[in-house]
Amino acid sequence: MSATILLILIGGFSLIGWMVAKAKAQKLNTRRGALHSLPGHHAWYVALWILVPALIGVIGWNAVSPGLIHSAVMADPAAATLPAMDMERNAILSEAFNLARDPEAPVFNPEAQKLVQPIRAANAKFGAIGAAIAILLGFAGGGFAYTRITAGFPARTRVERVVQLVLLVASLLAILTTVGIIASLLYETGLFFRSVSPVAFLFGLHWSPTNGSFGAIPLFWGTIFIGAIIAMIVAIPLGLMSAIYLTQYATARVRRWMKPLLELLAGIPTVVYGYFAALTVAPMIRDFATFIRIHNPSTESALAAGLIMGIMIIPFVSSMADDSIAAVPQAMRDGSLAMGATTSETIKKVLIPAALPGIVAGVMLAISRAIGETMIVVMAAGAAANLSANPFASMTTVTFQIVQLLTGDQEFDSPKTLSAFALGLVLFVVTLALNIIALRVVKRFREAYE
Amino acid sequence: MSKAAIDWQSPEANKRLAGRYAAERRFKALGLAAILVSMAFLAFLLVSMLSQGIGGIDLAFLTGSDSTEASTAGVWGAVKGSLLTMIVTVLLALPMGVLAAVYLEEFAPKNRWVDLVEVSINNLAAVPSIIFGLLGLAVFINFFHLPRSSPMVGGMTLALMTMPVIVIAGRNAIKAVPPSIRDAALAVGASKVQTVFHHVLPLALPGILTGAIIGMARALGETAPLLMIGMRAFVSTPPGGFTDPSSVLPMQIFLWSDEVDRAFVQNTSAAIIVLLVFLLAMNGIAIYLRNKFETRW
Numbered sequence: 001m002s003a004t005i006l007l008i009l010i011g012g013f014s015l016i017g018w019m020v021a022k023a024k025a026q027k028l029n030t031r032r033g034a035l036h037s038l039p040g041h042h043a044w045y046v047a048l049w050i051l052v053p054a055l056i057g058v059i060g061w062n063a064v065s066p067g068l069i070h071s072a073v074m075a076d077p078a079a080a081t082l083p084a085m086d087m088e089r090n091a092i093l094s095e096a097f098n099l100a101r102d103p104e105a106p107v108f109n110p111e112a113q114k115l116v117q118p119i120r121a122a123n124a125k126f127g128a129i130g131a132a133i134a135i136l137l138g139f140a141g142g143g144f145a146y147t148r149i150t151a152g153f154p155a156r157t158r159v160e161r162v163v164q165l166v167l168l169v170a171s172l173l174a175i176l177t178t179v180g181i182i183a184s185l186l187y188e189t190g191l192f193f194r195s196v197s198p199v200a201f202l203f204g205l206h207w208s209p210t211n212g213s214f215g216a217i218p219l220f221w222g223t224i225f226i227g228a229i230i231a232m233i234v235a236i237p238l239g240l241m242s243a244i245y246l247t248q249y250a251t252a253r254v255r256r257w258m259k260p261l262l263e264l265l266a267g268i269p270t271v272v273y274g275y276f277a278a279l280t281v282a283p284m285i286r287d288f289a290t291f292i293r294i295h296n297p298s299t300e301s302a303l304a305a306g307l308i309m310g311i312m313i314i315p316f317v318s319s320m321a322d323d324s325i326a327a328v329p330q331a332m333r334d335g336s337l338a339m340g341a342t343t344s345e346t347i348k349k350v351l352i353p354a355a356l357p358g359i360v361a362g363v364m365l366a367i368s369r370a371i372g373e374t375m376i377v378v379m380a381a382g383a384a385a386n387l388s389a390n391p392f393a394s395m396t397t398v399t400f401q402i403v404q405l406l407t408g409d410q411e412f413d414s415p416k417t418l419s420a421f422a423l424g425l426v427l428f429v430v431t432l433a434l435n436i437i438a439l440r441v442v443k444r445f446r447e448a449y450e
Numbered sequence: 451m452s453k454a455a456i457d458w459q460s461p462e463a464n465k466r467l468a469g470r471y472a473a474e475r476r477f478k479a480l481g482l483a484a485i486l487v488s489m490a491f492l493a494f495l496l497v498s499m500l501s502q503g504i505g506g507i508d509l510a511f512l513t514g515s516d517s518t519e520a521s522t523a524g525v526w527g528a529v530k531g532s533l534l535t536m537i538v539t540v541l542l543a544l545p546m547g548v549l550a551a552v553y554l555e556e557f558a559p560k561n562r563w564v565d566l567v568e569v570s571i572n573n574l575a576a577v578p579s580i581i582f583g584l585l586g587l588a589v590f591i592n593f594f595h596l597p598r599s600s601p602m603v604g605g606m607t608l609a610l611m612t613m614p615v616i617v618i619a620g621r622n623a624i625k626a627v628p629p630s631i632r633d634a635a636l637a638v639g640a641s642k643v644q645t646v647f648h649h650v651l652p653l654a655l656p657g658i659l660t661g662a663i664i665g666m667a668r669a670l671g672e673t674a675p676l677l678m679i680g681m682r683a684f685v686s687t688p689p690g691g692f693t694d695p696s697s698v699l700p701m702q703i704f705l706w707s708d709e710v711d712r713a714f715v716q717n718t719s720a721a722i723i724v725l726l727v728f729l730l731a732m733n734g735i736a737i738y739l740r741n742k743f744e745t746r747w
């Protein structure tokens with residue numbers, strides 16, 4: 001019996017239980033207030049008592065049945081001829097299991113063919129046992145719950161306890177994701193550091209994974225140069241001035257139109273920016289470099305990637321600056337204007353100094369977004385790990401190298417692929433630190449004015 | 451500064467004032483220029499994509515699949531891959547995100563444990579997308595051995611990325627429902643769960659959906675995490691199901707942009723137009739929902 005049919009069957013039984021229970025509860029509902037809980041609650045109580053035990057049965061059986069199937073197949077006379085060597089035997093077995101699942105799977109060992117029949121038989125036998133166990137558990141649970149339907153039974157409380165449990169589990173998924181990220185990055189990085197020392201990785205000056213040298217400093221420099229220097233030189237003035245204009249000068253009507261348009265910049269997928277940077281901006285920058293007599297400029301320049309990244313970040317900086325300027329108390333602004341300062345003087349001497357912590361936090365968040373940005377640098381920045389401050393040079397970043405190392409053909413245990421996880425860990429830690437600091441600054445800044 | 455009254459009519463004072471007003475005008479012009487530069491860039495980008503790509507959009511392009519020949523390559527395979535991926539994402543991220551938001555906003559006790567959940571959700575929303583790709587590769591593919599390049603794994607990875615966005619939007623929407631609604635429901639004998647599911651959640655739904663659609667739009671345009679889980683296969687037939695190898699629309703753009711053949715430039719731009727139309731439609735729906743159902747209490 002296939003898993004889908006079993007699940008549909010369990011669902012159907014739950015539905016029947018739901019209806020039967022509702023009918024019984026309605027019969028008990030002879031006058032207003034006779035029942036403690038609504039018939040619907042009793043119905044859900046029974047349905048849950050069928051569903052949950054049955055699903056537990058399915059999951060539990062799935063955990064134990066592969067072992068049972070395996071030993072059943074090994075006990076079959078067809079398995080007696082298998083080689084005693086563990087590796088060979090396992091290879092044949094896994095091939096046979098694939099073959100049993102999908103008759104068109106590739107076959108390398110003819111022995112696998114003979115095992116298909118016993119595997120199918122074992123699968124069918126243990127599948128049927130599992131289904132029977134699950135359905136039996138469902139019936140037992142449903143029967144037990146059905147007998148408990150009485151006028152005074154608090155079904156609502158019981159059902160709601162389950163609902164709250166489900167809510168709790170959903171919120172724990174967030175922690176699970178965080179733990180999953182940290183655990184998987186740490187684990188793979190640990191494997192990587194078995195073959196390459198952390199010091200050589202973090203402080204080495206030479207990056208060339210194919211030759212086994214994993215000094216990541218050029219990558220860190222490229223990331224900082226593109227994401228935190230060039231991009232910010234573009235994004236901070238443009239974003240800040242846009243925010244100032246929109247909040248302090250623009251009329252309500254202009255603001256209503258301009259703000260969504262500006263925000264559109266953040267909604268464009270990064271792959272589009274990357275394509276634009278590589279196809280349109282990079283050649284323009286190369287021509288410009290030739291024009292100002294820079295010898296042999298590269299098509300893939302740090303400047304092209306950084307510029308486009310900066311433009312992508314503008315709405316981000318702008319909305320953070322907007323928020324922090326809006327958080328400055330109106331009284332401070334009014335006081336400055338009342339003293340005779342012009343609007344621009346008020347902005348420069350009062351609003352920006354007062355909003356500075358918030359703006360700085362916003363810039364930190366923007367940097368953390370820029371250094372984690374992948375597609376723009378993959379398409380426009382280049383693969384050469386250069387340690388230079390020349391914006392026209394090709395430069396590579398952490399994210400570019402992660403993509404480079406993990407796409408295409410690869411064996412999973414080589415230091416080359418594992419180093420991608422080490423780079424990922426560094427990226428994760430840095431962005432996390434930037435975020436935590438920035439959020440703390442913003443929080444303290446808000447409290448100061450409240 | 452002397453105590454003597456300043457002569458506001460003196461030439462020096464007038465000159466000084468004029469200088470200050472000029473500075474004011476310059477500053478204002480600078481602000482306007484900053485916005486106009488950003489807008490001009492946006493316009494330049496859109497116009498150049500349109501002019502390069504609009505000629506490539508025809509029925510054959512919209513219904514065809516990837517091909518090595520630029521003239522016969524189409525975008526439908528990638529669109530279908532994106533569609534399947536988004537179905538998985540929305541089925542996982544929306545219920546999980548909404549339930550988590552309900553728990554944190556309505557049921558969570560104030561303790562360390564819940565603080566930890568909150569902090570991790572806020573941080574997940576800011577983790578670079580490529581990290582989610584690494585997680586998907588390490589956990590879904592290398593640990594659980596789910597099929598590589600499939601919409602299922604892609605959708606699960608993007609769901610993990612989208613869930614924090616939905617949780618944050620959902621919490622704000624739930625917070626905006628006034629306590630009087632809850633009090634009224636509780637006063638006539640509803641339980642906490644009934645109050646939330648019968649009254650608070652329906653009222654918060656437009657806000658939640660707006661946030662969810664915006665999160666989905668972001669997931670639809672995402673490329674980097676899918677690159678990690680191998681959704682860059684050359685797929686010449688549209689995927690038939692959730693476990694078939696598949697490509698997605700942004701990935702198709704990336705793959706075509708890598709082609710040496712100049713003829714693919716038109717295809718790439720045309721695919722970008724298709725993607726932008728999808729995103730614009732999603733954002734339009736979100737804005738419409740927000741304007742139509744937004745209640746001011």
